[in-house]
Amino acid sequence: MSKLTDIPKRILIGRALRSDKLGETLLPKRIALPVFASDPLSSVAYAPGEVLLVLSVAGVSAYSYSPWIAVAVVVLMFTVVASYRQNVHAYPSGGGDYEVANVNLGPRAGLTVASALLVDYVLTVAVSISSGVENLGSAVPFVVEHKELSAVAIILLLTLMNLRGVRESGKLFSIPTYVFVAGVFLLLAWGAYRGLVRGDDMNAPTAGYEIQPEHTGLAGFALVFLLLRAFSSGCAALTGVEAISNGVPAFRKPKSRNAATTLALMGGLAVTMFCGIIALAMATDVKMAENPAHDLLKDGKPVGEDYTQNPVISQVAAAVFGDGTFMFVVLAAATALVLFLAANTAYNGFPLLGSILAQDRYLPRQLHTRGDRLAFSNGIVLLAGAAAVLVYIYGADSTKLIQLYIVGVFVSFTLSQTGMVRHWNRHLRTERDPAARRRMIRSRAINTFGAFFTGLVLVVVLLTKFTHGAWVALLGMVIFYVTMSAIRRHYDGVAEELTADDAPYDDAVRPSRVHAIVLVSKIHKPTLRALAYAKLMRSDKLEAVSVGVDAAETKALQTEWHERGLDVPLKVLDSPYREITRPVIDYVKSLRRESPRDVVSVYIPEYVVGRWYEHLLHNQSALRLKGRLLFTPGVMVTSVPWQLDSSELARKRARKRAEWNAPGSVRRGPVPVQQAQPKEEKKAAVKK
Template identity: 70%
Template sequence: MSKAPDLVKRLLLGRALRSTQLHEQLLPKRVALPIFASDPLSSVAYAPQELLMMLAVAGASFYAYGPWIALAIVLLMAVVVASYRQNVHAYPSGGGDYEVATVNLGPNAGLTVASALMVDYVLTVAVSVSSGVENIGSAIPWIGENPVIAALAIIVLLTVTNLRGVRESGTFFAFPTYAFVIGVLAMVVFGVFRIGVMGDDLTAPTADLEIRAEQHDLAGLAVVFLLLRAFSSGCAALTGVEAISNGVPAFRRPKSRNAATTLLMMGLIAVTMFCGVIALALSSDVRVAENPAVDLVRNGTPVGEGYVQEPILTQVASAVFGDGSIPFIYIAAVTALILFLAANTAYNGFPVLGSILARDGYLPRQLHTRGDRLAYSNGIIILATMAGLLVYAFQAEVTKLIQLYIVGVFVSFTLSQIGMVRHWNRHLRTETDPARRRHMMRSRVINAIGGSTTGFVLVVVLITKFTHGAYIVCIAMPLIFLLMKAIRRHYDRIAEELVPSGEDIVLPARNHAIVLVSKIHKPTLRALAYARATRPSTLEAVTVSVDAAESARLQQEWDALDLPTPLKILDSPYREITRPILDYVRGVRRRSPRDVVTVFLPEYVVGHWWEHLLHNQSALRLKGRLLFQPGVMVVSVPWQLASSDRLKGRAEPPGPGASRRPPRTGSRPGTGSVSDRD
């Protein structure tokens, strides 16, 4: 039974890897692409739809602005990709935007970027999984009726897969990602061939529907605002671009060059798919709306609540390949799958960022530790937990979650590019080689354009999405920022407090030893013998009297054994055990402030969880109180019972002379105190 948890862990995660095997987890470009780029590649499944839904607010006529908005997003993507190619060469350590902002703009800017990225990574998991559930829910009724349960189950599956290690999860995710890319590109090529060469008219399943405009006769600033809102929604296609700059250490050598090449490949593929889907959607007269039950009309009548709006990608696939055809089913299947797996970008970015922040003292240090499979297990679990809570809070509704999206990523984009401009300015002041100076100035121009562009988009996103849910992110980011500052202050305060001083190496004047006694038995006698072996300045046994007759019998037994240590009985009129001992120890300390007091607690080790229920654990509570007393040392003297011995495979307890060490494998045995008055 003791090995059951370890067995389950090994079955789910695989055997533990040595630290020396870390190089085996490094990724070639063909595996790194699906790991770090699954989020921006999969955004083609929802970014075009979000763009057209925003335009549909003013009616189908506003779809004419779609190509121009798509072109603006493509140009923005090109600028961001070019900018981040500079980042991965200049900062290959894996700190990404956080490191760039911290080094060039200061710690507060770095923490602002970190808080933005952490929020965005959590939202990436929530949005991607919820979108995948929405896509597959139309084909599988149970998932459509229980989206929250389905989304949480997918998050658990992704978490377990990532806990198995970066390389293994990458191999698992590579096939679905490439299958999606090949399927969408094939659909775009075939669709363009049908329109341009064969002269076919593509017709989407919703081409016969009309869009009832929510806003009529828009003009001036209202039109501009609507177009900007559509642009900000379509910018969801850029999420995840920064993940490669955070994951440079995971690449094979040469790390920076491989990361830059992967970034370029990701940008080219994402832009091609995004433009192709937008073009085919407009050519086939796709109709989507934010409130389809009311805004979509067939023969003058709204489609009603029973209408299920198909995702734009499946509508385009239906127009290109035919509804129900094998290619159509293929596109629908890989789209749902890639949306689930798109969350993997966050599973690789969040733990690495958390590890770096923990190293710098801004997050708990446990996040800096790698797990059995050399993955940052604690960061993966925290990400999954936060994403699961978000999915539950928003009931896995993509329309609500998408409003919170991309604010954080554009904060990091902007500050990172401003930081890179300062990076090049600093290096140009000392660089004298003309060729290198030309390269630096060209890079500075790229980053300056990137910072200006993403800064403008950030303002647009905040204005157009603030009242639709982005305000939640604007509250969450400062809270995370303040939390990280508080954690750093705590670590700094502890470090300052623990700095050695001259007094720390001075030996205490004397050591007063106290052995706690509840009754006379083997654990008590062992603790007494161990305390004597330490040769303290003074030694006494102490018990608390909660029953006069019992205390008298204990004194008689003590005297009968002729033990060389005096027994002191503390009176407790209110039948408390902890307070009289604490008061007595404090009294010893007051009499001799320069001395130390060592309290020896006999306690036995049990092997079954249910044995804890049979003991009141008074010594454990006392130990917890004593730990807060200055100048007091607490020593546990364990005695393993037969149940703990059987955990080690022994047929019977060892003899008196045998060594009694705790089990080295299996579940951690419990401890029961011998001061429990059983």
């Protein structure tokens, strides 16, 4: 059965990779750029349009402010890029903003950053896929008619690609990303040549349209508020910048230097393309409206519900290249593809952050382990599921989804840069080298300016977008924060309860003789109880068996084993593919082949819990092992339970239910409660 299920798995995601092949999956800069920077690079396809959409509330005259908004976005982009270049050098382990905030501002700040980033990664997938569907829909009507289905199908396809591994998916994704970048630069160059050198009259398809403003004659505070809202929408161009600081371990050596170079290259490309699209949109007289059916006028009349408003980049390409020309089609296709692939930034950031949080016991341990292809498969699947739900709820509408966007990323920006300021302050207290102190002071100044600027933008975003949907993102952050805090409290409580003391493990009551293998993951009270139970069975042979998934953890286990002086031999089974079940099954079968007449008894320490959700956090490997071992001839499986404190709740519930059972219900089962029978039915039953 396992072979039958393994064949389609291998077809979809490829053959399993050994743990020692992890170094071969590291990325050079040319592949790391499209993998980690596809989100900010692709944002030029929708960020300029969001600026114009907001300004259209005040009419076409407000479009004159768009260049100044673009300048503010550019200053912010350079500030964030310069700040994160300090981050990747100071914290190259891959924790990114979470690690910076956790180390310098405390666990609560770190958990806040983690919650913000997890929400932002989910929204990155939802917004990118929805925007890509809308761009593709201008050429393929079926996609627009079935937006939700198309978006979910693309999410599924991206998930399968990422399950194949970072490097393999990166090679595939790099082609459309570079085609898109080249196409945009060609668009800017050809547009500048036609407009400045040849003096051609370039008009967008909506150049002759008019906009009916929702509010005319805005001035004073109302105008300032509108400009701030437009600026906050334009800041969508900055999403994904933090992904490089989270993905430093995926770069080739020297990791920090390559990551910093990739950051600088990404910032330069994104800024140039964003400003160029805004300039060409102004030159070609592009018109955008938040409610085009009523606010966009053609010959003095609303365009109606049948009108499809194309993105800014499509309208600019139609004006510069000509509608339907070869370059127009190439750029449109590349734009749709790169918007789909922009979600890949989140597919690399979310699982890695989830793995770090799982290692810190804020998320279930299953998210910490790499899958067959050395990717964090569980995190990838979790991200895909959350994004698919969000796309379905919001109907794959990028305009609605983008209102939820960028709140989380600016929370992480602000706390991360504040943490870096404290990082440099701490190091300056002990550093005496003048040259090193000058570098630290310069870095601190960059991070201080970054913290102030991103904090200011965060306030603007909250003020201008809260009622437009930003509250949903904040609610998601609160849910993540509370859930992760609860998981951490649970794991901490279990760890404290299970901490092995110095009492000898052979004080337990001696059972009958067995031939035993005790499965060991770490040394704690359940392990010591299982060893005592097996050792004192007076078995013919007794050994403890552990599966070596992580070299550091295995070495620590062996060291502690010898330090405690445990007289049971410890055998470590090598698992190059990080599997737990198969190495144990193969080892037990080898024992059976060597001595077919012997009986092997496998002892598995297990936790006894009392709450339904605790079953999701514990005993998953034990369940898989028992399921496989029960079908192995000559093998007996024994669970050695360790009752956690919460198991008392289940015992009380069971006792309460038992009070309502009639005598003898243990033999025949509880008697169901029946309604009183009418007298006629009772008489008929007596006669029978």
